[in-house]
Amino acid sequence: MAKVLMKGNEAIGAAAIKAGCKFFFGYPITPQSELPEYMAREMPKAGATFLQAESEVAAINMVYGAAGAGARVMTSSSSPGISLKQEGISYIAGAELPCVIVNIIRGGPGLGGIQPAQSDYFQATKGGGHGDYKMVVLAPASVQELTDLLMEGFDIADQYRNPVMIIGDGMLGQMMEPVELREPKKRNLPPKDWATTGTGGRGHTNVINSLFIDPAECEKHNLKLKAKFDEMEKNEKKYxxxxxxxxxxxxxxxxxxxxxxxxxxxxxxxxxxxxxxxxxxxxxxxxxxxxxxxxxxxxxxxxxxxxxxxxxxxxxxxxxxxxxxxxxxxxxxxxxxxxxxxxxxxxxxxxxx
Amino acid sequence: MAEMVFQRTKGLQDRPFHYCPGCTHGIIHRLVAEVLEELGVLDKAIGVAPVGCSVFAYDYFNCDMQEAAHGRAPAVATGIKRVHPDKVVFTYQGDGDLASIGTAEIVHAAMRGEKITTIFVNNAIYGMTGGQMAPTTLVGQKATTSPFGRDKNHAGSPIRMSEMLATLEGPAYIERVTVTTPAHIRKAKKAIRKAFEAQIEGKGFTMIEVLSTCPTNWGMSPVEALRWLEENMIPYYPLGVYKASEEVK
Structure with missing residues (x-):
């Protein structure tokens, strides 16, 4: 594919569709609204589904449902909206579901402003939601890198069954740069045999869950997640x-x-x-x-x-x-x-x- | 040879319920499970469990299940149904989950006419957390956070979800039932079946509200609780069909 000039927010959409993302659940917020608008326009053409949720909370829980049902799915928002999504992100990490979340960061705290910022670093990298979890957080510096990392982000999410966050800011979202959508290096992705698709002839039920009422079980689950986070630390550093x-x-x-x-x-x-x-x-x-x-x-x-x-x-x-x-x-x-x-x-x- | 006259529905797993003695969740679980079995859709059903007393519903229903965050079941079910439009998707939610923390999610799933079935179990109290006031708690009813009885001037009057959702265009079928007598149980099952059939036929959002008891947190015997429900809840939450779209009628 030849290089085309694209705005950051729209390039995210094009890259996601190219990466096989079939579902996008979002809610309007500046400075990332061009992305859901692009998805609303372009996803139906690609046989994919865009749905505007009633809130960021609902959007991330739709992502949970769709990811648990085995689909490649994403959402996007900006700082205050990402705060609202934290509940869902914690559940998604706890239930080991793959998805991509984009945060086009604006100034905060509170309603803050709509201009570029990087003040969600702590929220993205140190938890954000409750509980012992981590997610790969990728920070591109150009529109080309944005599309490269976004496409790879879906594979990283699928490989580890974990959410991946891509962060940028209004400058990256709004700037136009030449971009070529490039397939990421091929990874060995495990089959989604854990997804809730209806039991069909499977012979057992699949359950998507993050509840472990017995503390010994909950610790065991956390240690299993930790082993996964250790693998990510070993394999996914980029600089x-x-x-x-x-x-x-x-x-x-x-x-x-x-x-x-x-x-x-x-x-x-x-x-x-x-x-x-x-x-x-x-x-x-x-x-x-x-x-x-x-x-x-x-x-x-x-x-x-x-x-x-x-x-x-x-x-x-x-x-x-x-x-x-x-x-x-x-x-x-x-x-x-x-x-x-x-x-x-x-x-x-x-x-x- | 002895004749088999009754057996557990294939819609339920072989696990003992954790519910308190006299709680009607067990009956409602069974009705949902029987309907899924009788419609022959157990292998294509995907359920969503709530947060609350029925949080472990994923351990009981013999189909694929997802456990949702508190109140978010309709959003989770939306995600599932959009991925698998040919599957039968349902949420099972209590009144704290659906009528308090999850009001936005249920209203908008209903508004969109999501082709899912919601089983809404209304026992007018928060059971799992120990008997706190719910938005559905009756005026004057005592709860741990309304120790002198719910005061209308302080906490407002209870919310009627079926009536409220029936004002929307999206729902295809909404009915309120109860399970206090064998006759009511038969009617409840019929309603649940109708809702799932409407979903399968792609007619829109469907919800069955089931008035239920909480003997433990109401501080009553199971029998007293059934009578209390009939005498106090039904007058405020009348049974009946609140929405049946032209196609469902």
Whole structure:
């Protein structure tokens, strides 16, 4: 397929349909409404079903039902809507159901605003819903990467029987970039013989459930989930290393922020400052080891985020005290500009000399 | 050789119910199971269990089952039915689940005319959590969170779900029944059968509300509870057909 120019939100829809997603349950919220609108238009043409739910709560529970019935299914929303979906996400993880959830993050807390933000990092990577669960969280930085990760996300969900979250922000959702829908690397996906499809001639009933009233049983179930999360941690880490051969300082940034950081890196280069970038692509599992490994090469680390400092906690865990870790962020829908990042870098290096 | 005159329906698993003595959930489970067996759809039925006393329904019905979050059964059933339009999908929900935390989900599933059957068991109280006031608790009825009796000025008057949902275009069949006598049980089974038949024929959303007892949390003997239901609940929640679309009539 030749490259076509697509808006991020619509590219998500095209990639999902291409990946064989047959059901989309959603609820309108800015800045991701182009996606359900695209799905309402395009899914019927592909023999797929779009249904607008009465709320985000209902939408995620429709996802639960459809995933439990064996379908490839997704939903999308933005921050306040994702908060509403947390109940369902916890149940989906508990009942071991595969699905893809897209969060086009906006400023918060509360109703916040509708401009780009990364302040749902904690919610996405540290639980969000109740209970001991994890989900793979992928943070693309371009429309091309968005479609690549979305398509792979369905396979990851099916492989582990676990929800996968793709996070972006309004910039990624609204920007137009050339994109080519590419099949992900083939994975060995297990058959969905656990799905509720009617017993037919199966000879036993299938039950989708996350209730284990006996604490010993519940612990056993949690340990089974943990073994799965350990596998994800081992297999699903993704990151980009950029300009890290001989850096004075390494910046950690993900998603659209990482692109702004790359501009700041070029500006620093002009002034003789060598700045590296570690860009986590999987926010969970987080590439802690990479930070520890590169801690020997740089004087300091700087986490740049569109938040008041969330990923920086994981960066600190990764660097593990070997070097100082600084933070610079804008929040509430304000976007960091390269010159401010450059100024922050100079401030740190000036102080570290 | 002895003649077999009665046996457990194939619609139920060979497991003892956990329900309290005198609770009518057991009868209602059996009616649903018998109807699924008699219609020959056990192997294509997918049920959704609620949160509440009947949370373990997935252990009892002999068909594929999903356990839903509190109140969300109609949304879960919507997801299932949209994936498998040729299957028979039902929810089994209590009054806390359906008439309180899950009102949005039931109203909108009914509005969309989702081709599912909802068995709504109304016993006017939260049973599983220990007898708290439900939206269906009668005015003056005592519960652990209405210790002096439900006060209309404080907690409002109980919600009548069948009447409310009957105002929508989506439902094909809505009837309120009870199971306090053999005659009522026969009528209840007929209603449940009619609802499933309407679903199978693709006519729209169907719901059977079953007035049920909770001897434990009402603080009554099973027999007293049956009489209390007849004398107090039926006058406020009259039995009968609330919606039968032209096609179902």
């Amino acid at each position: 980009e290393i950029y300009n890290c051969d001989n850096p004075d300082i390494i910046v950690a940034a993900y998603g659209t922020t990482s692109r702004i950081v790359k501009t700041a890196i070029d500006k620093c280069k002009d002034e003789g400052i060598n700045v590296g970038l570690i860009r986590p692509i999987s926010l969970w599992p987080f590439p802690y080891e990479v930070f520890e490994e590169y801690a020997d090469r740089a004087k300091a680390f700087l986490s740049v985020e569109m938040s008041l400092g969330q990923m920086v906690e994981d960066v600190k865990l990764g660097v593990n005290g070997k070097k100082p870790v600084y933070f610079y962020g804008r929040t509430g829908g304000m976007v960091p500009v390269p010159d401010d990042i450059v100024a922050e870098i100079k401030k740190i290096l000036g102080g570290a000399k």
